[in-house]
Amino acid sequence: MPGILTVLEQRDGVVKRVSHEALAVARSLADELGCEVHALVIGPPGTDVDGLGQYGADKVLTSFDDELKLYQASRYGQIAAEQAMSGDYTAVILGATSLGKDLGPRIAARLGCPLTSDVTSVSGSDGVVVTRPVFAGRALYKLKITTTPSVITVRPNAFTPVSVANAGALEEVSAGEGVTASVARTVEVKAPENATLDVAEASIVVAGGRGLKEAEHFKLVEDLARALGGAVGASRAVVDAGWRPHSEQVGQTGKTVSPNLYIALGISGAIQHLAGMRTAKVIVAINKDADAPIFKVADYGIVGDLFEVVPPLTEAIIKAREG
Ligand SMILES: Cc1cc2nc3c(=O)[nH]c(=O)nc-3n(C[C@H](O)[C@H](O)[C@H](O)COP(=O)(O)OP(=O)(O)OC[C@H]3O[C@@H](n4cnc5c(N)ncnc54)[C@H](O)[C@@H]3O)c2cc1C
CATH class of the missing domain: 3.40.50.620 (HUPs)
Structure with a gap:
């Protein structure tokens, strides 16, 4: 059969x-x-x-x-x-x-x-x-x-x-009993320093883009991701700027993710970014530009300044999870 x-x-x-x-x-x-x-x-x-x-x-x-x-x-x-x-x-x-x-x-x-x-x-x-x-x-x-x-x-x-x-x-x-060692052999796999949850495997992803303005502000993304038990993702713009490692890049030339929840902070939603995340089950976008293309694929959107919206959101999630 x-x-x-x-x-x-x-x-x-x-x-x-x-x-x-x-x-x-x-x-x-x-x-x-x-x-x-x-x-x-x-x-x-x-x-x-x-x-x-x-x-x-x-x-x-x-x-x-x-x-x-x-x-x-x-x-x-x-x-x-x-x-x-x-x-x-x-x-x-x-x-x-x-x-x-x-x-x-x-x-x-x-x-x-x-x-x-x-x-x-x-x-x-x-x-x-x-x-x-x-x-x-x-x-x-x-x-x-x-x-x-x-x-x-x-x-x-x-x-x-x-x-x-x-x-x-x-x-x-x-199975595979007759198959013996091959010419090339992997001897070790090294995790990156400060290894975190892989964006491609996480069921919740919080991703940040150029709207964060500078690398240090990514703490907002990390804090929200931590509060939700998710992974940090990034747009190519911020990876190219050297703010985040390429392993976090989502999109056509980065990783394809399909988490249950994808939160995009200060990401415009260029077609190459959408290619890597549009199959996420629920997409939430926070962007100050109401016409940003990310809102076309978002299930929930907040038009606003992420620096004002994200800290209280993270606080509220931490409180809700504590009790
Ligand atoms: C061949 C090719 C492959 C590519 N592959 C990828 C890829 O894999 N992944 C990828 O991401 N891109 C990829 N790109 C790049 C892509 O075209 C975009 O340039 C990139 O996604 C833009 O990143 P961004 O959204 O972070 O930045 P921007 O397009 O600059 O958007 C920043 C957004 O932040 C918002 N914003 C600004 N300030 C605030 C604030 N205070 N509060 C809230 N919102 C704010 C703005 O309104 C804007 O919408 C590729 C491009 C090419 C040509």
């Missing part, structure tokens, strides 16, 4: 939320096509695979080795591609994260099959049909995939993990 293979992503032996989202996509596609979901977990021994049934998997395939704790591009690619070749899979699904954006094409190249990246909807009612935003998010591109298998990467935060009631114990099978 054909199935859907989901390649999960772990960090320090814990499966990441984006993989639960990928499993949700696989589950709904498998239900439409009438097939199973297999979850391939590549990582160190002891990686926690309990509960993957609740997230939609029918079977867990594990490839565990101390050397696989960190992402090993070539070896991960080989393991995933061999698994994809050994089963009768309609699709291979993984998150469109930095890892997924590297691993997806490797799997597709080994399989000689198509890759559709960064998709925001997948349907199996009429073959496999995917949708992805194009032209900086101004249009949606609908693509019917006519060959099998195909590799699909799904945009983080665009899907909600499922919770399958009464999921039974999962069959666990070893």
Whole structure:
């Protein structure tokens, strides 16, 4: 019976939320096509695979080795591609994260099959049909995939993990045993100094733009983000000015984010910025220019001076959360 293979992503032996989202996509596609979901977990021994049934998997395939704790591009690619070749899979699904954006094409190249990246909807009612935003998010591109298998990467935060009631114990099978060390090996991954929540993974993002006037004023953005338990994002204008690191840049040449809540402070909403955040579930804009394009995509807008609006807003949120 054909199935859907989901390649999960772990960090320090814990499966990441984006993989639960990928499993949700696989589950709904498998239900439409009438097939199973297999979850391939590549990582160190002891990686926690309990509960993957609740997230939609029918079977867990594990490839565990101390050397696989960190992402090993070539070896991960080989393991995933061999698994994809050994089963009768309609699709291979993984998150469109930095890892997924590297691993997806490797799997597709080994399989000689198509890759559709960064998709925001997948349907199996009429073959496999995917949708992805194009032209900086101004249009949606609908693509019917006519060959099998195909590799699909799904945009983080665009899907909600499922919770399958009464999921039974999962069959666990070893995978990738014949695949050994590759020529290149990742030996260490260094987090940036003062590492904070990654803007691409956060469910709440508070982003600042040139309306902040100078780098020091970004404290307003940081304080609001901290009060909400969110991450700090930035427009390219302030990254180019050297106020913030490129890792925080949201947009066409930065990161694509789809958080539950995106708050834009002093950001005009240029098309290249919107390309990276317009799929956020709720967008709030604070800008003193009522005609700023950001208000066209905002669900809630405050026309006002951010230096007057933000401090009391942060205060109120802190108070509300305390009690
Ligand atoms: C090829 C290309 C790629 C690009 N990629 C990106 C990208 O990835 N990400 C990105 O962000 N941009 C990108 N850009 C740049 C983009 O076109 C804009 O220049 C940029 O987004 C503007 O940043 P901004 O909104 O912070 O600044 P501005 O456009 O200068 O806007 C500042 C806003 O702050 C408001 N403001 C000022 N003072 C206050 C105040 N006191 N209170 C409230 N509001 C105030 C103003 O009304 C204004 O709307 C790209 C451009 C090109 C050509």
